[in-house]
Amino acid sequence: MSRIKSARVIITCPGRNFVTLLIETSDGVTGLGDATLNGRELAVASYLSEHVVPMLIGRDAHRIEDVWQFLYKGAYWRRGPVTMAAIAAVDMALWDIKGKVAGLPLYQLLGGASREGCMVYGHANGRDIEETIDNALHYKEQGYRAIRLQSGVPGLAATYGVSKDRYFYEPADADLPTESLWSTEKYMRSVPPLFQKARDALGWDVHLLHDVHHRCTPIEAGRLGKELEPFRLFWLEDATPAENQAAFRVIRQHTTTPLAVGEVFNTIWDAKQLIEEQLIDYIRMTVVHGGGITHLRRVASLADLYQVRTGCHGATDLSPVCMAAALHFGLSVPNFGIQEYMRHTDETDAVFPHAYRLADGMLHPGDAPGLGVTIDEALAARYEYKRAYLPVARLEDGTVFSW
Ligand SMILES: O=C(O)[C@@H](O)[C@@H](O)[C@H](O)[C@H](O)CO
Ligand SMILES: [Mg+2]
Numbered sequence: 001m002s003r004i005k006s007a008r009v010i011i012t013c014p015g016r017n018f019v020t021l022l023i024e025t026s027d028g029v030t031g032l033g034d035a036t037l038n039g040r041e042l043a044v045a046s047y048l049s050e051h052v053v054p055m056l057i058g059r060d061a062h063r064i065e066d067v068w069q070f071l072y073k074g075a076y077w078r079r080g081p082v083t084m085a086a087i088a089a090v091d092m093a094l095w096d097i098k099g100k101v102a103g104l105p106l107y108q109l110l111g112g113a114s115r116e117g118c119m120v121y122g123h124a125n126g127r128d129i130e131e132t133i134d135n136a137l138h139y140k141e142q143g144y145r146a147i148r149l150q151s152g153v154p155g156l157a158a159t160y161g162v163s164k165d166r167y168f169y170e171p172a173d174a175d176l177p178t179e180s181l182w183s184t185e186k187y188m189r190s191v192p193p194l195f196q197k198a199r200d201a202l203g204w205d206v207h208l209l210h211d212v213h214h215r216c217t218p219i220e221a222g223r224l225g226k227e228l229e230p231f232r233l234f235w236l237e238d239a240t241p242a243e244n245q246a247a248f249r250v251i252r253q254h255t256t257t258p259l260a261v262g263e264v265f266n267t268i269w270d271a272k273q274l275i276e277e278q279l280i281d282y283i284r285m286t287v288v289h290g291g292g293i294t295h296l297r298r299v300a301s302l303a304d305l306y307q308v309r310t311g312c313h314g315a316t317d318l319s320p321v322c323m324a325a326a327l328h329f330g331l332s333v334p335n336f337g338i339q340e341y342m343r344h345t346d347e348t349d350a351v352f353p354h355a356y357r358l359a360d361g362m363l364h365p366g367d368a369p370g371l372g373v374t375i376d377e378a379l380a381a382r383y384e385y386k387r388a389y390l391p392v393a394r395l396e397d398g399t400v401f402s403w
Contacts, residue, residue, distance in 0.1 A: 002027050006057070011041065015383075017388060023097065031371075033093035033321060034319040035089035038317035043082045055074075068291075071087045079267050081266050084266035084289065088288045092371065098370075106372075115331060118338075120340065122148070123147075124138075127152040129190075129194050132151040133197060133202070143360050147207070148209040149209070153190045160213040174389055177391055179391065179393070181393070191210065204232070213237075233258065238284075260311050266291065271299060282308065282310065283309075283310055287318075293325055297333070304334055310338075320349065321375075324371040347383070354374075356372065391403055
């Protein structure tokens with residue numbers, strides 16, 4: 001039997017913060033799990049070191065399902081982003097170990113490849129429509145088959161998704177949250193012209209996506225979806241906050257634009273009604289915030305019954321460890337839809353050398369045993385944790401709003 005000999009948390013900031021769990025077995029096999037929760041990183045780090053690690057020592061490293069159930073049901077306080085990110089990290093690390101022991105890339109243990117690779121979408125952005133389309137053209141030239149478009153809104157100083165750097169987007173940028181002003185009216189006027197011009201410039205052979213970032217009411221989202229129908233979006237993301245899953249019924253009644261939601265969900269319960277009532281087309285939970293590979297497979301199986309496909313979150317705050325896990329998962333599940341891909345900086349890639357690779361607009365996890373990601377601990381130690389918060393949005397009258 002292979003027992004868990006040690007587990008420890010590694011915190012590093014190669015351009016942005018990452019929390020990683022490293023588990024080692026009595027046979028000397030190591031596994032990695034991503035535990036990064038953007039803006040609240042140290043809460044998960046402490047949950048792991050103080051409360052989870054002591055329970056792991058001595059356990060059979062191969063009993064992944066049992067460990068998952070023990071941590072989930074055994075906590076009594078189920079769900080929540082901190083708990084689920086911690087459980088996910090353990091789960092990922094144990095799958096990594098199982099793959100290494102078997103000598104197989106993880107996707108082989110999950111049933112083998114269901115496709116040649118995972119289609120990704122790139123994040124094109126700019127201060128205005130012209131800049132955004134110019135950026136999107138670069139993605140298209142690089143072979144991307146799908147591009148998400150986010151443009152600055154006339155009359156608003158800042159908005160979600162638009163960065164100073166056109167290829168690297170990093171919203172958690174301040175030691176205390178920056179505050180920005182938001183106007184849904186100005187935003188909604190700006191989106192249809194963006195997609196009209198994008199279709200004119202990019203044609204119809206590339207998938208186009210858009211992220212509303214939880215900023216519309218259901219009826220506003222219904223109208224936006226309807227206005228975007230002529231441009232045949234691949235999806236409209238996070239159209240309204242989804243704590244109330246029934247809110248999506250309103251959007252569905254008004255538009256045939258496909259809907260994606262779930263990057264902030266942490267268990268199957270957050271998505272159950274959305275999936276069962278077929279209120280969405282893509283579920284965006286990813287491995288670190290969705291309870292690990294074990295739990296996310298359950299979500300995908302439920303979704304498959306209702307023709308809902310996966311579209312895992314893949315922003316820069318999901319570490320290369322999570323990206324690798326998401327790719328093994330995506331390559332294997334029958335109902336894969338698309339994978340978000342925001343590139344990490346070179347500093348991050350150097351700390352987390354990885355086997356996944358991009359070709360023809362598709363990512364493949366590679367064939368290294370396990371997840372196919374390692375951590376350069378000496379390099380990681382050179383980058384000290386730096387507190388960084390996501391911004392907070394207010395309406396023009398000062399009311400706190402969804403960011
Ligand atoms: O779809 C996305 O990529 C976003 O909504 C994220 O950039 C999100 O804002 C960050 O991951 C928050 O940590
Ligand atoms: Mg999003």
